[in-house]
Amino acid sequence: MVVVAQHICGGGHKMEGDSCRCKFRLFSSAEDAFSHCTSDHGFNVGMLVRKHGLDFYSYIKLINFIRVEKPTAEILNSLTSPLPWVEEKYLKPALEDDLLLQFDIEDQLDSVPNGLTETSSLLERLQHAEHRAELAEAALARAQDDLQKMRQFAHDFVMNTEVRRVSSANTIADLEEDEENVYFSSYGHYGIHEEMIKDKVRTESYRDFIYQNPHIFRDKIVLDVGCGTGILSMFAAKAGAKKVIGVDQSEIIYQAMDIIRLNRLEDTVSLIKGRIEDVDLAVEKVDVIISEWMGYFLLFESMLDSVIFARDKYLVKGGSVYPDICTISLVAIGDLKKHADRFAFWDNVYGFSMSCMKKAVIPEAVVDVFDSSTLISEACVIKRIDCHVVSVPELQCSSDFTLKVMKTSVCTAIAGYFDIYFEKNCNKQVMFSTSPCCAKTHWKQTTFFLENPIVVEEGEELKGKIKIHKNRKDPRSLIITLTVKNVTQTYTLQ
Numbered sequence: 409m410v411v412v413a414q415h416i417c418g419g420g421h422k423m424e425g426d427s428c429r430c431k432f433r434l435f436s437s438a439e440d441a442f443s444h445c446t447s448d449h450g451f452n453v454g455m456l457v458r459k460h461g462l463d464f465y466s467y468i469k470l471i472n473f474i475r476v477e478k479p480t481a482e483i484l485n486s487l488t489s490p491l492p493w494v495e496e497k498y499l500k501p502a503l504e505d506d507l508l509l510q511f512d513i514e515d516q517l518d519s520v521p522n523g524l525t526e527t528s529s530l531l532e533r534l535q536h537a538e539h540r541a542e543l544a545e546a547a548l549a550r551a552q553d554d555l556q557k558m559r560q561f562a563h564d565f566v567m568n569t570e571v572r573r574v575s576s577a578n579t580i581a582d583l584e585e586d587e588e589n590v591y592f593s594s595y596g597h598y599g600i601h602e603e604m605i606k607d608k609v610r611t612e613s614y615r616d617f618i619y620q621n622p623h624i625f626r627d628k629i630v631l632d633v634g635c636g637t638g639i640l641s642m643f644a645a646k647a648g649a650k651k652v653i654g655v656d657q658s659e660i661i662y663q664a665m666d667i668i669r670l671n672r673l674e675d676t677v678s679l680i681k682g683r684i685e686d687v688d689l690a691v692e693k694v695d696v697i698i699s700e701w702m703g704y705f706l707l708f709e710s711m712l713d714s715v716i717f718a719r720d721k722y723l724v725k726g727g728s729v730y731p732d733i734c735t736i737s738l739v740a741i742g743d744l745k746k747h748a749d750r751f752a753f754w755d756n757v758y759g760f761s762m763s764c765m766k767k768a769v770i771p772e773a774v775v776d777v778f779d780s781s782t783l784i785s786e787a788c789v790i791k792r793i794d795c796h797v798v799s800v801p802e803l804q805c806s807s808d809f810t811l812k813v814m815k816t817s818v819c820t821a822i823a824g825y826f827d828i829y830f831e832k833n834c835n836k837q838v839m840f841s842t843s844p845c846c847a848k849t850h851w852k853q854t855t856f857f858l859e860n861p862i863v864v865e866e867g868e869e870l871k872g873k874i875k876i877h878k879n880r881k882d883p884r885s886l887i888i889t890l891t892v893k894n895v896t897q898t899y900t901l902q
Contacts, residue, residue: 451481740785
């Protein structure tokens with residue numbers, strides 16, 4: 409791979425194509441450039457990396473420090489701790505598309521002269537030893553956690569006679585009921601509903617779909633699954649629905665009842681507290697089902713399961729469910745700063761190493777907004793859902809994907825987002841997206857950070873596989889298994 413190589417040398421530097429100018433000489437590869445630095449200027453990049461034990465991020469800071477500050481070889485060779493390039497500002501590339509920053513450090517150092525290759529075996533053994541130590545530390549932590557759980561169980565068994573009389577089946581049922589109660593009680597907090605209603609992309613898309621397609625609702629019976637404050641029910645009533653039934657399990661339903669009365673819509677809109685799976689509706693069938701059921705990464709919370717239940721039980725033949733089409737897409741992200749903030753941060757926490765935390769942090773999917781400028785690939789749709797025909801088992805899926813890289817960079821994460829469509833029987837179709845290239849929504853994007861960033865080149869096809877399934881311990885959360893370039897990592901979204 410031809411690499412542009414710039415280094416410290418007396419005088420200025422000038423880039424020409426894929427070469428490096430040092431004084432009056434040009435180099436077409438990093439190996440030649442590093443050899444020249446060693447032989448003519450007494451500065452060995454590899455020795456400096458070895459001397460200070462620089463990792464991936466420290467190496468990036470070193471290169472940027474040299475480019476920005478232009479120190480002499482004598483200064484670099486004499487440096488001791490604290491190193492002058494530890495500041496976070498040196499994570500920002502000094503040159504745009506600096507290919508030196510995209511080296512695999514170990515591959516780079518294998519080609520550096522003056523005996524560095526003699527230490528590669530020792531370094532590899534040291535890295536393996538450190539990895540085994542981290543695994544042992546993690547295993548010890550799990551064992552201690554299991555021991556504490558066993559102690560607590562033994563204590564409960566001895567002190568609580570009721571525990572001894574309850575069957576294991578009932579215990580599991582109670583735990584599941586508790587999880588359901590926690591989930592629905594969270595939607596009793598007004599702040600959640602305020603955030604959702606203030607999400608203009610979300611709320612105005614539903615409003616526009618309903619108001620711009622009144623023929624779908626006029627004189628129809630409408631079911632609003634998970635109605636919350638009743639905003640969608642009121643939209644449907646204003647569009648001419650004959651009857652609207654809103655169902656919600658959370659305590660917000662009582663506020664929704666006041667809202668309906670305040671707007672004098674009680675003759676059209678009726679609300680029921682309870683799970684759609686448990687309540688009895690006053691009608692046998694409905695013509696339209698509307699619901700804002702989407703969670704992070706679309707499927708988090710598993711509320712689509714309830715919409716499917718309502719569809720199969722209550723929707724008249726030929727009736728409609730809205731939104732009707734949903735897609736999940738993946739894109740590649742290149743953001744070294746965010747990656748360092750999440751992982752390299754643990755290397756030095758107020759002077760203490762907490763690097764063992766990395767193994768615990770990596771499996772956590774991150775819900776956040778990422779800058780569209782860090783997007784380095786085209787999007788790939790991995791799942792398409794038609795709410796009129798999809799079944800609950802089909803929501804757990806596995807899909808191959810190919811991300812076409814748009815620019816040479818370092819892939820630090822794979823991110824997911826979803827698009828929502830209102831299409832069936834619509835005179836005016838409406839859609840909205842949670843893509844980073846569109847207006848921000850409260851769903852943001854779901855990011856899966858890679859433990860080891862991957863160097864990618866423009867035009868490259870980054871292939872992988874993703875598997876999405878429910879967490880057995882908490883069916884409303886998700887487990888996502890992601891394979892990229894034959895490296896597999898499992899993430900939780902909860």
